[in-house]
Amino acid sequence: MALLQISEPGQSPDPHTRKFVAGIDLGTTNSLIATVREGEVVVLPDASGDVLLPSVVRFEADGRVTVGRAAQQAEIADPLNTIASVKRLMGRGRADVADSPYRLTGGAEGMVRIETVAGAKTPVEVSAQILAVLKARLEETLGGPLTAAVITVPAYFDEAQRQATKDAARLAGIEVLRLLNEPTAAAVAYGLDRNPEGLYCVYDLGGGTFDVSLLRLSEGVFEVLATGGDAALGGDDMDAAIVALWRARGARPESPEETRRLLRAARDARERLTLETEVAVDVAPIYAGRLSRDDLDAAIDPLIERTLVACRRVLKDAGAPVAEIGEVVLVGGATRTPRVRERVGALFRKEPLHDIDPDRVVAVGAARQADLLAGNAGAADMLLLDVIPLSLGIEIMGGLAEKIIPRNAPIPASRAQDFTTYKDGQGALAIHVVQGERDLVAECRSLARFELRGIPPMVAGAARIRVTFQVDADGLLSVSARETTSGAESRVTVRPSFGLSDAEIERMLQDSIASAESDAAARALREQQVEADRMIEAVRAAMAADEDLLAPGEREAIAARIAALKEARGGEDPRRIREEIAALDGASARFAARRMDAGLERAMKGRSVTEFR
Ligand code: ADP
Ligand code: MG
Numbered sequence: 001m002a003l004l005q006i007s008e009p010g011q012s013p014d015p016h017t018r019k020f021v022a023g024i025d026l027g028t029t030n031s032l033i034a035t036v037r038e039g040e041v042v043v044l045p046d047a048s049g050d051v052l053l054p055s056v057v058r059f060e061a062d063g064r065v066t067v068g069r070a071a072q073q074a075e076i077a078d079p080l081n082t083i084a085s086v087k088r089l090m091g092r093g094r095a096d097v098a099d100s101p102y103r104l105t106g107g108a109e110g111m112v113r114i115e116t117v118a119g120a121k122t123p124v125e126v127s128a129q130i131l132a133v134l135k136a137r138l139e140e141t142l143g144g145p146l147t148a149a150v151i152t153v154p155a156y157f158d159e160a161q162r163q164a165t166k167d168a169a170r171l172a173g174i175e176v177l178r179l180l181n182e183p184t185a186a187a188v189a190y191g192l193d194r195n196p197e198g199l200y201c202v203y204d205l206g207g208g209t210f211d212v213s214l215l216r217l218s219e220g221v222f223e224v225l226a227t228g229g230d231a232a233l234g235g236d237d238m239d240a241a242i243v244a245l246w247r248a249r250g251a252r253p254e255s256p257e258e259t260r261r262l263l264r265a266a267r268d269a270r271e272r273l274t275l276e277t278e279v280a281v282d283v284a285p286i287y288a289g290r291l292s293r294d295d296l297d298a299a300i301d302p303l304i305e306r307t308l309v310a311c312r313r314v315l316k317d318a319g320a321p322v323a324e325i326g327e328v329v330l331v332g333g334a335t336r337t338p339r340v341r342e343r344v345g346a347l348f349r350k351e352p353l354h355d356i357d358p359d360r361v362v363a364v365g366a367a368r369q370a371d372l373l374a375g376n377a378g379a380a381d382m383l384l385l386d387v388i389p390l391s392l393g394i395e396i397m398g399g400l401a402e403k404i405i406p407r408n409a410p411i412p413a414s415r416a417q418d419f420t421t422y423k424d425g426q427g428a429l430a431i432h433v434v435q436g437e438r439d440l441v442a443e444c445r446s447l448a449r450f451e452l453r454g455i456p457p458m459v460a461g462a463a464r465i466r467v468t469f470q471v472d473a474d475g476l477l478s479v480s481a482r483e484t485t486s487g488a489e490s491r492v493t494v495r496p497s498f499g500l501s502d503a504e505i506e507r508m509l510q511d512s513i514a515s516a517e518s519d520a521a522a523r524a525l526r527e528q529q530v531e532a533d534r535m536i537e538a539v540r541a542a543m544a545a546d547e548d549l550l551a552p553g554e555r556e557a558i559a560a561r562i563a564a565l566k567e568a569r570g571g572e573d574p575r576r577i578r579e580e581i582a583a584l585d586g587a588s589a590r591f592a593a594r595r596m597d598a599g600l601e602r603a604m605k606g607r608s609v610t611e612f613r
Pocket of ligand 2: 206332
């Protein structure tokens with residue numbers, strides 16, 4: 001059994017700072033941030049009460065960057081430096097993007113760049129600006145740092161697009177707990193993960209994109225069976241259809257600026273028609289008139305029909321008949337439009353779920369998932385089979401790392417190992433969870449510290465502390481420590497694989513290979529030093545406790561050996577320390593035997609002989 005590091009519990013660096021995890025919906029049109037507080041999801045508003053942050057970033061010549069509504073207002077005046085819908089450019093090369101309202105160039109690594117007055121910007125940098133504003137919003141509202149987040153991405157995002165999203169988060173100083181598919185987030189928001197196993201459909205109609213996903217739930221895990229949609233179909237196209245109707249009714253915009261104004265008015269009218277049946281429109285001097293719900297429905301029906309065609313195709317691809325779909329979830333601001341709801345309901349022959357605000361549902365699901373991953377909810381989690389990228393273990397005496405789950409072990413994984421105490425009567429111990437391949441803790445990454453209290457007083461080495469490492473299917477690590485005689489128990493949950501970049505993992509592995517030899521030598525030395533300390537401590541405690549059992553001259557003999565051992569311990573030679581340990585052991589052997597006899601005698605005193613039969 002290895003010995004646990006002793007350090008006084010309660011020395012964690014900042015126990016009073018509150019830290020938060022969040023869910024972020026990094027949308028094409030709008031972005032949101034949400035977090036779980038006391039079991040409830042709250043979507044955080046900005047200072048003026050808006051929860052939607054328009055995904056628009058403006059770069060100015062003086063280096064100033066504005067994000068959100070203020071940037072959106074500059075769109076017309078400063079179109080080339082005001083970047084909207086940057087999500088469409090994420091993870092893309094210059095050749096992947098056909099037409100764009102911006103000046104695009106290709107970078108050396110193939111990533112597209114947007115030329116602005118403030119220089120060339122990658123989509124990753126632009127997205128990072130949006131994320132940074134959301135991060136600041138949370139930190140200002142809740143008064144504590146945002147440590148990590150779940151960020152949602154479309155189900156069809158490829159590796160490059162996902163990596164670009166992660167890079168943007170890193171640039172914004174946000175640790176990514178996980179990227180979560182948007183339709184999965186929406187399903188989680190409705191708690192469908194607790195539903196019967198089966199098929200679920202997520203219909204997401206946003207500002208500029210339409211996505212439909214078919215999910216299969218089995219054993220609490222959502223699998224994306226099929227996706228479909230149209231990357232250029234959404235509320236914006238509805239606005240264009242309305243403007244086309246106004247043109248037919250005589251509107252004559254004479255500049256791109258005037259067309260933009262008409263589009264704005266169309267959007268405004270369309271959104272109002274979600275609750276009203278008719279609205280007045282006045283875009284003086286270009287157009288004035290009335291728009292009814294029926295006008296709108298007629299204008300957008302062909303667009304809705306295109307979404308339904310995509311839905312049917314997805315069902316067909318997956319070989320799933322409509323009757324097998326358990327629930328249909330509506331996502332995206334444009335699904336507020338009554339006609340959309342009506343026609344989706346008719347196709348699936350059931351009322352789609354829409355009681356969670358369709359703008360917020362993805363962020364709500366992401367926040368729930370973040371809460372779960374942070375270990376706050378404790379429910380069983382979903383997704384992915386993976387391996388552990390770097391070994392997991394704990395710190396033992398001498399600053400050594402004892403590996404408990406080796407690198408590349410498939411997850412879920414569970415291993416236990418027994419440890420014991422180092423000092424007589426030690427009532428608590430601090431457990432330091434580390435990750436890495438090196439033998440010395442200083443060279444590993446520190447993951448967590450927690451403490452086990454309530455260990456009954458026992459002599460050193462008598463307590464048996466079982467430390468169990470469990471990594472669930474999501475890569476979430478829980479460590480528990482349990483003292484077996486008293487049942488005292490303590491645990492902590494950490495995320496071992498997240499937060500380490502591939503490059504970091506690579507470097508740590510390289511280091512471990514390069515330093516295997518010096519590590520082994522250091523380990524041998526530390527082990528002997530620890531053993532020496534333990535021995536000296538034990539012998540001194542024994543002499544203090546049972547002074548009367550020492551034979552004449554024995555104290556001096558033992559003291560001389562202790563001095564010699566201490567001297568050896570100060571050196572670098574593990575062999576010499578081992579020899580001195582043996583010498584001290586020899587010098588104190590008889591005294592130890594006498595103590596044992598005396599102890600036995602004391603234990604038997606006052607009890608009847610029959611008890612010992
Ligand atoms: P994205 O996922 O692309 O970021 P959103 O889900 O935020 O987009 O949806 C934005 C779209 O939702 C816009 O076209 C907007 O006009 C539309 N929308 C917002 N509110 C309403 C409403 N009350 N009625 C109809 N459409 C709405
Ligand atoms: Mg969206």
